[in-house]
Amino acid sequence: MSLIEIAGLRKSFGSTEVLRGIDLSVASGEVVAIIGRSGSGKSTLLRCINGLESPDAGAITVAGEALGTGEARLRALRLKVGMIFQQFNLFPHKTAGQNVMLARQVVRGHPRAEAEALARRMLNRVGLGAKFDAYPAQLSGGQQQRVAIARALAMEPLALLCDEVTSALDPELVGEVLGVVRELAAEGMTLIMVTHEMAFAREVCDRVVFMHEGRVHEVGPPAEIFAEPRTPELRAFVARGH
Amino acid sequence: MTYSFDFGWLASYWPVFAAGVAMTLQLIFIGGLLGIALGIACAWARSLGPRWLGTPVAVYVELIRNTPFLIQLFFIFFGLPALGLRLGEVQAATLAMVINLGAYAAEIIRAGIEATPKGQFEAGASLAMSRIQTFRHVVLVPALERIWPALASQVVIVMLGSAVVSQIAVEDLTFAANFAQSRSFRAFEAYAVSTVIYLGLAIALRAALMRLGGLIFPAPETAR
């Protein structure tokens, strides 16, 4: 049974229809890359799955439960699906450790000591155990993004959504973040990632989704998608050397 | 006519002035604390709260910002008893200061909240935090940090404005000066001394508030 099930998803901003009927299912433990030109609706799709955008039509089901409206339903959904942002979005007034602990304490109501122990484990997992007391402003972009990953992991989500997690990074810092994502994939975490890192998508992903003009244009294993694109749009996209 | 200044006589009035300073400090301490709390609540209501709450809060803020503090004080002290709400002088003065500061603080803090990057709200939401939790734990502190100098200035302005509470017989620093000058008929010296004390209080209060800001907002600005 699939973990995430998307059917007939539509979303417009004003008069522009950004998603024009998306059908997609993602199995537990699967790693899916979403590629496509900017404006093809990739990020909007991801944001819909986490309830940051509310769809105009269609259904999203996560672990058998349909995405509803209303804060309580959205929060229930977000407990199952974590999200990593392009701009990290760490909380600037809290240390790396406090960033990771916060939701655990506030949302799950865990006592401080327990949250702290978990935060230390999570920061260790992304290789930043020594930066527990550092503020975001004292960390490099790559380190901030790894803290953001630890923060999402601390909620023990069933799946992680990664929205261009390396796009805001200097080239020399991309590797450390992708390394963490690669490990998560290897550990069996369900990942849906919007990415421009084609080499990484080819290496790590089970499946690649090519989006074009608000629709899923082609889906397949990376070998097929990159080596034998069936549609002219994907061919052009791949040829442009993304 | 030559007038010779004489400040020596004031020495015998120091207990009166000391009690006045204590009252002025008490008023700004309680008024400042509650006023900022009210300001935070109103800023939330206007920028993130529901419409039905935002509109009345906007009316309150505009009413206060566009009328003199003295009239607010008179209305509370002399006018409200007509509605059956009779307050003591100190209570009335404190309430007036809270209501006054609350309105100004609301506008200042609102600017801080509205400068919050959208990603901070989204990060809070994506961690399954409720809107209130996101406001309290994610948005509020950096928002206050952004506008802290302006807020500190406003607290100082309210402290200086509190000089008029002597008009409803609150025994503050201005009251002490009034008292001293009425006994000695040396008005200029009495008011000059209290003016200097107010200046000292203003400088000290501002410094204390900035110090407090440094304690509340520990995050360093420096990049690694």
Added chain:
Amino acid sequence: MTQFTFVDILTNLLWASRWTLLLSLAAFAGGGLLALGLLFAAIGRARWPGRLVRLYVEIFQGTPLLMQLFLAFFGLGLLGIDVSPWLAACAALILWSAAFLVEIWRGCVMAIGRGQWEASAALGMGYAAQMRHVVLPQALRLAVPPTVGFSVQVVKGTALTSIIGFLELTKAGTVLSNASFQPFTVFGLVALIYFALCFPLSVGARRLERKLNVAH
């Protein structure tokens, strides 16, 4: 004993408001002129006038307007001047307004970026020419919204002159309140009249600021 009707109270208050208006205008105009003089001293090349202006601002912004009114009222008397409340009120409010206006305007001059100075210097302009042709015209545009905004503070500030016995709106309010035994109505009306004077200025300042932000 006289009975005061609502209309009596309202007409008396409105009639007294003319003094609030007049005093506000005098304070704003006088304060503006003084501030202009202080501004030129502050932005000149010499260092020490700027320091003196900053001290002036610090003192007048760091002490209660009420104290300034008292000192003007009793201080001018010591100088042998026959002080009417009107004179003392004008003097204190002008000095007080000038301190705020010069600070606002100095900020606007400072807000003009280095690039403008450098560009005009590159064109061979001297300091005076840079100020006159490049910096001040731009600073003036920036200065209008906060200056209008400050006029609200001036109108509200005039209320304190009632305490040194100047008969304007607030003083009329206290007198009427004592005579009519209707403090709720009287001070409610006084507040509404102040609001009617100040709110349009506040809205105007906000509009002007928005327009300026859009233009930039």
